[in-house]
Amino acid sequence: MKTHSPAPLGLVAAIALTLGFAVPASAQHHDHAHHRATTDAPTQDAHAHHDHAAMSQAEPATASTAPREPIPAITPEDLAAAFPDIDHHAMQHAPAFNHKVTFNRLEAWDADEGTGQAWEGSAWFGTDTDRLWLRSEGERMGGHTESADLEVLYGRSVSPWWEVMAGIRHDFKPGNARTWAAFGVQGMAPYRFEVSATAYVSDDGQVAANVEAEYTLRITNRLILQPLVEVDIAADDDPDYGIGRGVTGIEAGLRLRYEISRRFAPYVGVVHERALGDTADLRRLEGESVRDTRVVAGVRLWF
Amino acid sequence: MKYDDSTPGRLGAFRPTRRQFVTGLATGGAALGLGLARAPASAGTPARRGGAALVTGTEFALDIGAMPVDITGRTRPAITVNDSLPAPTLRWREGDTVTVRVRNRLRDMTSIHWHGILLPSNMDGVPGLSFNGIAPGETFQYRFQLKQSGTYWYHSHSLFQEQAGLYGALIVDPREPAPYHYDREHVVLLSDWTDLDPAALYRRTKKMPEHDNYYQRTLVDFVRDARRDGLAETIADRGMWGRMRMTPTDISDINAHTYTYLVNGAAPAGNWTGLFKPGEKVLLRFINGSAMSYFDVRIPGLKMTVVAADGQYIHPVSVDEFRIAVAETFDVLVEPMGQDAFTIFAQDMGRTGYARGTLAVRDGLAAPIPSRDPRPLLTMADMAHDMGGHGAHKGMEGGCGAMMGEGGCGANMGAMDHGAHGATSNAPNHPASEAGNPLVDMQSSASEPKLDDPGIGLRDNGRQVLTYGAMHSLFEDPDGREPGRTVELHLTGHMEKFAWSFDGIPFASAEPLRLKYGERMRMVLVNDTMMQHPIHLHGVWSDLEDADGGFHLRKHTIDMPPGTRRSYRVRADALGRWAFHCHLLYHMEAGMMREVRIEA
Ligand SMILES: [Cu+2]
Numbered sequence: 001m002k003t004h005s006p007a008p009l010g011l012v013a014a015i016a017l018t019l020g021f022a023v024p025a026s027a028q029h030h031d032h033a034h035h036r037a038t039t040d041a042p043t044q045d046a047h048a049h050h051d052h053a054a055m056s057q058a059e060p061a062t063a064s065t066a067p068r069e070p071i072p073a074i075t076p077e078d079l080a081a082a083f084p085d086i087d088h089h090a091m092q093h094a095p096a097f098n099h100k101v102t103f104n105r106l107e108a109w110d111a112d113e114g115t116g117q118a119w120e121g122s123a124w125f126g127t128d129t130d131r132l133w134l135r136s137e138g139e140r141m142g143g144h145t146e147s148a149d150l151e152v153l154y155g156r157s158v159s160p161w162w163e164v165m166a167g168i169r170h171d172f173k174p175g176n177a178r179t180w181a182a183f184g185v186q187g188m189a190p191y192r193f194e195v196s197a198t199a200y201v202s203d204d205g206q207v208a209a210n211v212e213a214e215y216t217l218r219i220t221n222r223l224i225l226q227p228l229v230e231v232d233i234a235a236d237d238d239p240d241y242g243i244g245r246g247v248t249g250i251e252a253g254l255r256l257r258y259e260i261s262r263r264f265a266p267y268v269g270v271v272h273e274r275a276l277g278d279t280a281d282l283r284r285l286e287g288e289s290v291r292d293t294r295v296v297a298g299v300r301l302w303f
Numbered sequence: 304m305k306y307d308d309s310t311p312g313r314l315g316a317f318r319p320t321r322r323q324f325v326t327g328l329a330t331g332g333a334a335l336g337l338g339l340a341r342a343p344a345s346a347g348t349p350a351r352r353g354g355a356a357l358v359t360g361t362e363f364a365l366d367i368g369a370m371p372v373d374i375t376g377r378t379r380p381a382i383t384v385n386d387s388l389p390a391p392t393l394r395w396r397e398g399d400t401v402t403v404r405v406r407n408r409l410r411d412m413t414s415i416h417w418h419g420i421l422l423p424s425n426m427d428g429v430p431g432l433s434f435n436g437i438a439p440g441e442t443f444q445y446r447f448q449l450k451q452s453g454t455y456w457y458h459s460h461s462l463f464q465e466q467a468g469l470y471g472a473l474i475v476d477p478r479e480p481a482p483y484h485y486d487r488e489h490v491v492l493l494s495d496w497t498d499l500d501p502a503a504l505y506r507r508t509k510k511m512p513e514h515d516n517y518y519q520r521t522l523v524d525f526v527r528d529a530r531r532d533g534l535a536e537t538i539a540d541r542g543m544w545g546r547m548r549m550t551p552t553d554i555s556d557i558n559a560h561t562y563t564y565l566v567n568g569a570a571p572a573g574n575w576t577g578l579f580k581p582g583e584k585v586l587l588r589f590i591n592g593s594a595m596s597y598f599d600v601r602i603p604g605l606k607m608t609v610v611a612a613d614g615q616y617i618h619p620v621s622v623d624e625f626r627i628a629v630a631e632t633f634d635v636l637v638e639p640m641g642q643d644a645f646t647i648f649a650q651d652m653g654r655t656g657y658a659r660g661t662l663a664v665r666d667g668l669a670a671p672i673p674s675r676d677p678r679p680l681l682t683m684a685d686m687a688h689d690m691g692g693h694g695a696h697k698g699m700e701g702g703c704g705a706m707m708g709e710g711g712c713g714a715n716m717g718a719m720d721h722g723a724h725g726a727t728s729n730a731p732n733h734p735a736s737e738a739g740n741p742l743v744d745m746q747s748s749a750s751e752p753k754l755d756d757p758g759i760g761l762r763d764n765g766r767q768v769l770t771y772g773a774m775h776s777l778f779e780d781p782d783g784r785e786p787g788r789t790v791e792l793h794l795t796g797h798m799e800k801f802a803w804s805f806d807g808i809p810f811a812s813a814e815p816l817r818l819k820y821g822e823r824m825r826m827v828l829v830n831d832t833m834m835q836h837p838i839h840l841h842g843v844w845s846d847l848e849d850a851d852g853g854f855h856l857r858k859h860t861i862d863m864p865p866g867t868r869r870s871y872r873v874r875a876d877a878l879g880r881w882a883f884h885c886h887l888l889y890h891m892e893a894g895m896m897r898e899v900r901i902e903a
Contacts, residue, residue: 068783071821071876074903081423082878082901084434091431092412092462094502094892096811100510128802128809129741157741160797161548188799191545218521262514302510 099125100302105255107269107298114142116294129157133165138173148172151182151198162187169200175241179203192216206243207235219256224265228253237278242286244278257300265300355387355471355492355568359394361401365415367437367459367469368408374570375563379498381468382409382459389492389568389592390457390471397452397478403445405437412436415445416460417473418630418839419614419859422447424879427841429460432880432898436461452477453614454588454632456492463501466594466888470494474588475614482777483610483619485586485636489577493589493627493649493658495562495596496570505889508556512801515560518552518653518678543683547745551681553798553833554759556889557595559656564596566647566660574669575660577647581640585662586610587647588634591627594888597652597835599626599761602645602662603673608636609769613858616777625769626652626758628837628862630886633769637662644668652760652835654678679760686747686833686866734793737831740807744797746831750868752850758835758864771847771856780846780854782874786825789870790816794863794885794895796832801893803832803885809894816883818875818901825852827870830863836890837862840899842881846872860886875901 101123108117118139124131133155138148153167162185169180184198194214201207210232217225230251234243255269274291275283283290365384372381372388384390395401407413414436416428426447430436437443452475459469472490497504507514520541529537544551569575579585587607591598601607601624609620611634619636627633627649639645644663651657654675661669737743754772761768796803805813818824826845828838838845839860848870849855861871884896 065784067823067874068779069781071874074820074878078423078878079903081425083880084425086431086433087435088431090412090435091429092436093811094462094505094889098506098509128797128800159739160741160744188548190548191542192548218519220521220523221517221519262511 096127097125098127099123102300102302104300105298106301107267107296109271109294109296111292111294116141118296124155126155131155131163133167145173147174153182153184155186159187161189165196165198180206180208189213205236206238208243209233209235222259224257224259226253226255226257226267226269228255234279239282242279242282244280244282246277246279248277248279249273249275253296255296255298255300263302267298267300269296269298270294271296355389355490356385356391357394358391361395361399363393363401363403365390365403365405366408367405367413367415369410372468374496374565375498377498380500382413382464383468384471387471387568388468389494390469392472392474392490392492393457395449395473395475397449397475400446400448404442405445406442407437407439410439411464412438412461413464413469414459414461415457415469416841417445417455417457419453419455419632420447420473420475421450421842421844421877424842424877424881427879427881429841429882432882449475451475451614453611453616454490454590454634455614456590456592456630456632458592460882463505463594463888463892465592466495466497466501466504468496470592472588472590472592481610482616483636484584486583487579488586488588489662490567490588490590491577491647491660492565492567493591493593493596493598493600494565494568495557495593496565497557497561497563499561501594501888504557504561505892508889509801509893512556512798513550513553515556515558515655516550516552517560518655519550520552549745549798549833552678553681554653554679555596555651555655556801556834556887558651558653562596562651562656564593564598564649564651564656564658566649566658569660571657571659571672576666576668577660577662578666579639579662579664581664583638585637585639586634587637588632589625589627590632591629593629595629597626597628598649598658599624599652599676600647600649601625601673601766602637602647603670604642604645605637605639605662609774610634610636612774612856613860615857617774617856618777620769620773621767622769622773623766624761624764626761626862628835628860628886630837630839630860631858631862642670644670646670646672648673650675654760676760676764681759681833681865684866685759685864686745732791733831734791734806737793737795737807740795742797742800742802742804742809743795743807743831744799745833746793747829747866747868750829750866752869753864753867754850754855754869756864771862772849774856776855776857778857780872781857782823782846782872784823784874786823786872788822789825789827791827791829792816792897793829793831794836794838796834796890796895798833801889803890803893803895805895805897810884810896811894813897815880815898815900818873818899820875820878820901820903822875824873824875825870826873827868828861828863829868830865833865834887834890835862835864836895837886838884839886840873840881840883842877842879842899842901843873843875846874848872877901878903 103119103121105118105120108115116139120137123134126132133153135151136149139146149169149171151167151169153165155163155165157163165184165186167182169182171178180200180202182198182200184196186196189195197211199209212230214226214228219225232248234245234248237245251271251273253269253271255267257265257267259265272293280290367382367384370381370383370386371378381388405415412430414428414430424433426445427433455473455475457471457473458465472492525537563570566575589600606621609617609622609625611617613632625633639662644661647660647662649658657675659672733746737746755770757768757770792805794805795807830836837860845858845861846854847856847858847861854872861869863869878901881899882896883899884891
């Protein structure tokens, strides 16, 4: 613990200034002042280079205008106090790693075929620019899981609004489970559309893509309309899964939620789903419906 | 001169002998900590509602501990100093050498930083830069000589402890009498309190930065605006903001949906009261000790004469209202008379709530509380996206997302604006590190000091509002030299990620900014975000320059509204490693910080 005492220093410096730097350093007998930066020639001791550096740095300005308040000379004590040996981990930081888990849709409906439930959620873990993403979507009808998938992706921010994604997707249903490699982008498009587009290559060679766009339309600050559109595309016929090449299907949803809190919002909505192109034809052959409109109720929550 | 908030005396005199539950703030319970409860009524007044103990002298012992408090009606954990929230008001004297022994009774590391005080860097209290911090159970001794006088404050520099209550007022009495007269004085320490764990609040903000913004523009607003301004114009306006993926309602990150605003530790209902006798000149020492909240302060019925800013004397300015950025202090003279009570009204910048206290001739009085002003909206001009100039509007409609930092598009904006603004333009030279940076969602295209601008929500409100331009230091530039070089730094961020930085580089990956001992340099800050940031450099003064680059106002914290470019002079006369950061606590923690290293 040392006491910094600039007052005598300042006084000495002020005297020196008043005398126009004419006082030799040796005449200013003060234990702190024997190598002052503001005096003439640097002395030859170990600290001289510090003083000299400080002096030359200030020189362009001081040559014409010296500081009104002189700069105190540096003492060894000053240096020791200024750069103590410290543990640089002593500074604690807010966590660089954060996470968020969102259930965007947790909903149920009542239809002719029975009751159904669906979920769609995502979670991220990581920093501002590098994140591990989990995404999952699925549907149950009459107590059976009709479809369910889980994606595990690494997302890296490549611009303020876009993140490139790479990872795997596993389909538990429909049909036999299969695994896909996934590549895509997600982010916020102008006008604040939340967009994700992902291409998939399956372990059995199928190539597919999914594009999703979502918007938040505030009717009031708590009553929020959320339109959503999702399009599925397949590169090849995939009869085992009832898929024909081209645009296979489209889903459009309109959900109206009320944010009781930011984290918890019940909603009602209407969802329209239809199969398109060859996929629709395959469905018709199977005697299945190619379009479906349902009224859903659910909650959106995050933590 | 009377200090009737409590009794001056050595710390030992009121050191608590047992833990006491700090309570009653919501409803205005009197004593906060034992200091007040034990204060003999020597000044002839009972203990004030709220307020902290006052301690004077040269030797101090501060005990940092955890304690439950009741600010909102719920009992929540807080961090207290000598069982007090806010921490005791310390009263020092210019020229004295003070010794402060700080004992840590917490389970975590702690620290105290003396905000705005010139001292050796190992006394500055920033863990990892000045010292190792104060470990649990340890006592650290601060000791330094005071080279200045004025109103300051002190707070923890460890994680989120400041938000949890570790802050207090600091007064350094001058050796020479002040250049103005007053009969009585009060500290008015403004702050924000949350019942949430501050670390949880940080995590929440990272997940959803707009959590508290229940003021976003809605379909209902759209219909209203379309009726008023026409459909085409309303669509154009929404389109402009939409292309930027921004919202003009982002005035503050965290507001009264989370915070309760305090005067000297008392919630509005607690009504902290400072006494006066009619005809007295009262000095009010305003300190904004908030973690995240700007306040707009007025005392309806009274003119306020601002006589000091950040502890340093200024030419007196008479105003009706002032905006106080986080960490700033203003000394204000008032002469209350003609009424028994006056309300000190401090609404938050986003108009979501207020802190309130009362000046009264006796306890238990109250004056009417004004209603909050209408909530302002940011404009493109606020963000230095000048819509008035030739071609500037066209620029906004450009396909590259206007001034947004999408894939380097924003980096061209300086050049693009060049033609539009001409010689007076300060078209900023954006650092290369901002271009295409995922952590930079916006760049300003043409920024100005705007020293005479009262700021968002305060323009043309019929009141005389303080500006930086209206404040001049009472003294000439104490250094006098022209800066030998200029360093320009841009304040950057990403609203959706709640990421904050200088030049797009967060603290964790930034190199120190190196200054030569003795040099006089010019710091130029450009705000490339839509938020307002109070920027604080430890260890040395920030001498704000006027629009022509001359010495204007000595400060320790420079407020940077959106779309401004402000410059100040730094006299690097303090060796060591100093913190340089946004004083919005969560912005600092999110990365808006640098080390400034002043080397021999
Ligand atoms: Cu900030």
